Amino acid sequence: MKPRLTIFDEPMLYTEGLSKLLMQSKLFNTIGICNSLETLNKNLKDQTPEILVMSSNMLMLTELYQSIESITTEYKNIKIIVLGSCYDVIDIRKLFNKGIKSYLDKNSRYDEFLKSVNALLLNEIYICDYAKERMIHFISNEQEKRSQHIKEPLTRREMEILKFICDGFSSKNISEKLFISINTVETHRKKILLKLNVRNSVGIVKYALENHIID
Template sequence: MANIKLALVDDHNLFRRGIASILGQVADFELVLEASNGQEFIEKIPRKMPDVVLLDLQMPVLDGTATADYLREHYPLIKIIVLTMHDEDRMVLHLLEKGVSGYLLKDSDPDEVEKAVRKVMDEGVYLNEFVSRAMLRKMTNKTTVVKQSTLYNSKILLSEREKEVLKLICEGLSTAEISDRIFLSPRTVEGHRLRILEKTGTKNTAGMVAYAFKNDLV
């Protein structure tokens, strides 16, 4: 099995070295690129293309949010996992809608970092308990939800089967697990997922899930 190629972008050298040491202990992980800011990372990509980037948000020169925007436009196949100290719900949902595949806090357990990398490679998204709670708190803000759902739900018409698939995706189920749950082929489930992406105008599964919670679609 081919190694998973990783990039690490963080302006704190000590933290970056610590994470690099942890990643280096995983047999099939290969750290191919390190950078101290987004601009440095972007300049290095053509020489060492990663599968997944662990990306800090607050950095000089080019911060994580701007870097994520650039990657989604120019390198959409690179999976982005934010690794940050920022725990604001607004920031979590904003970045997931931008197409980030996962959101981890810097005090996460090393095992969770490995789990997140594998999950985004296999399924395109990693939704941990922290992210799920942020989404649920957003749903409890009734004023925001009502305003936004009135705006968006009038434009987005999902079939009952699409709603069912979307609900299971939001619960963190994989394509294979959804296939088993609702007795559809994995190919049919994937077809529903692609149509939901198109209808919601989102870039990937993480963005679709964030959009669904934000706009009360599930």
């Protein structure tokens, strides 16, 4: 059975034109248009769509987060596509955490929109090519920063000691736990500080938290 689609966007001329174009694709059973939160809420209650397109034109980003979370909580089977205004990687990641299944930028073309819909019909997620490029660039920069931050990787023993430091153990406690001398612990501690380019235990803990070594 063909899915129902709801478009939450403006202006009306654009949404009506998109609706007619999409009906020609014969992908959808019905297409609803909503230009306010009131009409959207009514549409969701009266005839819950399988796919909902939400535009960044309609809501501030914080409001968009709240609306997505509310909708996905109440209507668990809805698959949401967000048309964003070139959001950064962190914002896009948060949108997916809130429950969207697809992200398209405003400069995405019609054929990419169709790819997105087909991916959702296969229960897959979809991110437009432009956003993917930004994500790859973001990851590359993070890896470069990390490689600059650490001159050489920590050894297995240094990782053990790092975790003990984060748990608040003293050098004496660590030496007793690992059956090594305090001097050996202190040597490892100095190497950890040097490799992480931090000054003290607080810097070690901060690094461990930021890199998810500890929760």
